[in-house]
Each structure stands twice: as structure tokens, then as C-alpha cells.
Amino acid sequence: MDVFLPPGRIPDRIGPLKRFLPPMEQGVVTRALEDLEPGGDVVLDPFGASPQLVRELAAAGKRVLIAANNPVTRFVLRHTLEPIPINVLQTALAHMATTPKDGSRMEPFLLDLYRTRCSRCGETISADFFVWDREEHTPVLRAYACASCGLAVEEAATEEDRRLAQSFEGRSLHYALALQRVVPARDPDQRHAEAALAIYPGRALYALTALMNKMDRLSLDAGQQPAMFALLLSCFDAGNALWDHPEGRARPLQLSASAYYKEANLWRAMERAVSEWALVDNRIACDAWSPGKDPEAGGVALFPGAVRDLAPNLPAGSVDEIITVLPRPNQAYWTLSALWSAWLWGRQTATPIMAALRRRRYDWGWHATALRAALNHARPVIKGGGPVMAFIPEAEPGFISAALAGFDKAGFAITGRALRQDMGQALFRWTAASSVTLPIEEQVLAQRSKAAATDLLRSRGEPTPYAILHAAVWSDLAQRRLLSSCWQKVGTPPLAQVGDAMESALEDRNDFSRLDPWSEIESGSYWLTNPRRTEPPLADRVERLVVDLLRQFDALSAIEVESRTAQALPGLLTPDRGLVLACLRSYAERQAGMETWRMRDQERREERQRDCDQIGTVLMDLGKRLGYAVRKKQCIEWRVSKGPLVYRFQIQASAAMGEILADAQEPRLTLVIPGGRSSLLNEKARRDARIKAWLERDNCVVKFRHVRRLAADRKLRRENFAECLVLDPPEQQDPQMRLL
């Protein structure tokens, strides 16, 4: 069940509405497709949430069929695949700029809404943005660049600024116009629309209604219309109070104003929108879906609706694969989408998502039910045994529960899982099977939770964060089709039932210990109370793999290193990106001006072996000089002549800790490592509370150079050796070393 989760890179150009679209890395889908059986070419994406996914599917030559119910996402999808040429965007902007408005033109009219006075030269200028205090409901800061005197500053807003801003507040004509575009007068949904509008400052609504009214009146041709929609859409997003100042939440989920939010200058936002939409990617043919016609190879057919409405129009078995990015419930985005769709395309187009206006809360149980309903419709259209692959780029336990429960209940049998925990990236695979209901005993969930968690901890060989244990338990239950059975039994998505069973299993101190008991259960890290038959610690295996790769290849990019380690350690062993990078930094350096890394010369095998041998000799000699009986076995031992063992030195070139943690002899080992390993050891200690505790008990790690320094110190005596051993002069210390 454990599969390879390819790493990707941040896309070169992210495009519009990026804070609401799934943060899919570039290249992940392309690489993951290579692991599917060849053959299928008609792919259904039932959610149409990620332009990045669709672009890569099409680039791989698939015939991509997309159900996209949200008109905003659909528009972004379409014009990401078929980018609007920059000159068309510029023409649309110029058109809007010069259109007459109140005896002036639109551009100066909008700029004037944000007028402020330069604090140095007194010139009236248009501010770039104001910052509002949500509680005071007034602007407190202003940012501008004065063209007259050159002052560029962010400073306190003035009384004049506040008066101007306040003059747009209240329910005046522009407010009524903005509302009317969303709901007719006296509509029961009016209060929901009002609640959504409240996320816009009055001045933004004033500017936006001015823009929308002009848009309605401009006679735009079919080529220019999408460009105008695009610019306005970016403006709608720039204009709301979901922009923290200073930058905070990057991906808003709830429609609530930030404590301090940026009020953007909306003409400036229109100007910026041009570059947001002017994507340079290759054009991918994107047609409206039509019945009985497959999309062309490498092309996309876009269905303007939900998969439940598309599926009945598709012949059974006409889809080879389902590949998708699962959407995350996002109250902010869905509510705004309803608003924006109505503003741009009218209430009719917005109808399918108007329900989003009414709903304030989405929980994971709701999401499981929604996924199940959508997937139920998709199942009959997929060819028997056809693969299903879903990416979750913002994975968290609740999301994974909802996905696994939803798929299981809709009749899909899980075949693959992978989680890169520190990046919150997950990948799951299924095949279309049938809905299964097994009789389910009370105890079985807790028993399976315990078994799955134990197996996972043994295979990782190290304390493991809750999120990974959660994925192990849920995917184990899904594999046994127990999620749908449990759902059937309780009549609702079994999130609470499975959650409780798992929690009670993990809280049994006979089986599991929580290494940071003061933290919340979901942020804790767990280990076996009696570890037996465990693999070596995962972190040590990752380090080993990275070193082997660096020895094998002259130069490698970080993404290649990450990819190869993730292939060797798939599924729920997928190494954290932070750990892979820590290993890379410890042994290699990035080549100047390039993406590739090379192993440092002193880390070459022969060099390091020589180092270790030499340090061994130095320690043997030093022991003798201090009058100890010395011996070299697995480690170097210093013993009082005919007396007790006093020191045991373990010399190693790596930061491997598995054997050291397992060593139970007295006296405790002193670990002797190259200085370059210390930040990696710190990273391991951050991940593994056992290592942290081992390091904290007393100073037990010595770097090679300190051993050499001690050997050169002629004043060193047996009496002051222990004291000197722990003295690593600060100027020699690695700035990242906190624990050593």
C-alpha cells in the first residue's frame, strides 16, 4: 500500500487567486503518472480544483475531462490553460482607464478615492494602501510613494484620511447596487449576502461597483471580455479585508477580517492584475464539454457543473482513470466565489454555488459526506479496476479522515498511500470496487488502531508524530473496508468513532508512550513503550541514503535527492523535506549559481576514514598520556589501571543515533563526530525526543577538532579532563548548535 510520493518545485508562475487554489507543486503529477499502469488516456477530474494538476495531465497527453462547479475556479482554470495574451489584458486595462466617469476618466477617478497628503511636501497623491484596525474600524496606517518629492513611506494615517475613508461607509447607493447583483430585493438570502459583503471596506465596494457598472456598459468583443473579467476578478480579491498586515495568514479559510488588514488601492490592483493573468505557459486546448465527444489527446473538456450532473451523461466505463486534487473546504473562498460569480456573470451563473453564502462552517464530517456523494456519481463511469489517484497538498488528519471515509463509502478500495508530513502533502490511490458492509464488533476499531500504530512505529524505528500514525490507522481501516462498514453502522461519517478508538489505543501506556505529554494529543509524538523488532531509526536511514547518493553522483539537485530518498522510503516512511535538506547541508554544498549540490571534499569516504582513524589514534595516545589503560574495541575505552572503566568514546563520521540509543552499558558513550554533523544531530534531536534527552543528560558529544585541541593541551591532567572535555570555545561553535 505504500507508494512513492514525488516531490515537486514551487511553480515558476503561480497565477491568479493563488491563495485560494490548492498549493500543488510543479512536477508532482507528471512524475506520479509514471507509476500508473500505462494505457488509460481518458482522465476524469471530478473536482477541477487545481490548474496545476490539469496542466500536467494534459501535458502528459491525457484526454482530460473536468467537472468544475465553481464558476470562479472554472474561469481561472480555463484562462490558466489558455492564457489571455498580455496585449489583450493591457488593452482591456487601457479601455477601462480611459472610460469617462463623473466628468473625468476611470483611472484618475479611482486613484482619487485613495488620495492622501504627502507628509514631506504636502502634495496630494494616491496612497498604495491603507491599513485598517478592525476593532476601531478605521485606517491607522497609510503607504505611499510621492512622485513630487520622492518620499516612499508607511506611516500613521491622518484625520483627513480617516474622514475620507468613513465617507464611503454605510449603506448608500453603491452598497445597494453591490447587493442587488447578488440577491434580488427581499430575497431570503439577503442577510447572507450582506454578511459576505461585510468583508469589503465601503470604499472598495464603491470602487468595485463603479468598475462593474462600466463593465456592463462597455461594448467589449468576445476576445476582450475575458480579459476584463480577469482584471476585475483579481480586483475583487485584492479589495477585501482578508489581507493581513503585516503579512500573516497566507491562505485564509474563514471569511473574517484580519485584525489589521490592508485596504488596497483598487486601481493599482487593476494594474497589477495584468501580470497576474499574463501567463506565458504553453496553451492547452480547453473546450466546453459536449456529449459523446472525448476531449482530444493533450486537451481538456470543461463541464460547467458538478460531477453529479456530468456523470449521468457519460457512458459506463468511459473513463480510464480518475486523477484529482481534493478540494479543501474553504468557507472564505466558496462564499467569495458566490459573490464574485454573481457580480461578474449574474445571479443565474452563480446559482450552483449560492448555497455557499448560507453555510458558515464546514467540518470534516460534512466534507466526507460531500466527497462520498460526488464519488458515488463518478464510480459507474470508470472502467472496471481503473486507477484512482488523489493528491492532498494541504493534508491534515481531519482532511485525510474525510477523504478515506468518503472514498471507502463510495465503493473505492484503497491501494496506495503516502504522506510527507512536514510539507502536509499526501497522495492516495484506490481502485473502483463496490461498497462493502462487514459486520463490525465494538472492539475491532481499537484493536486495529493498536496494530496499525504498532506496525508503523516498528517500521519507522523512531518516535512518530500523530499525523502519520493517524494516516496509518485510517488507511489500515480503509484497506479492510472497515470505514464504510462503520459508517453504515452509525449512519454518519465515522470520524468521531474512529477518532475515539484511535485515541484510546494511543493512550494505553502499556503499548505507547507520548514523548511530549504536555502537548495536545494531535500535536504529540508517540513511541512504543516496549520497543521490540524495530527497524533502525528512519532519520538514520535517510542520512545513509543521502550520503550514498552524494557518493554515487558527482552533483545532484535537492529535488533529485528528495525524490530518490522518497522512492527508497515510500508511503508513510516518506522523509520530511526538512530532514533531507539537513542531511544535504551537513555533507554537501550547493554549487555556486547552480541548483546542484556536491559532497564536500572532506566528506569523501577515504578522507573521513582517515579522519576517524586519526582521531582514534589521538584518543588512544591521550588516554595513555593521562595514565589510563586504553583499549580499542567497538569503541575506545579508557580504564583506570586494574580499576573501573571511565570513558567510552564512539568515533563516527555520521550522525547515526540508532546504536547509540540502544547502548545500555556504563559509563555512557561519548560521541565523537565531525563538526559538520552537529546541526544534523540537532535536527534529529528536534524530531526525536529520545535523542534530545540523550544529548541533554550531560555533555556527551565532542567534535573532532576539540579532540585535537585537547591532545595539544600540555596542561591537561586526569583531574581536569572531564571539565575540559565539555569546553568547546564559543567562537568554534556552529551558530545553529543549541543543544551541543
Ligand SMILES: [Zn+2]
Ligand atoms: Zn512629497
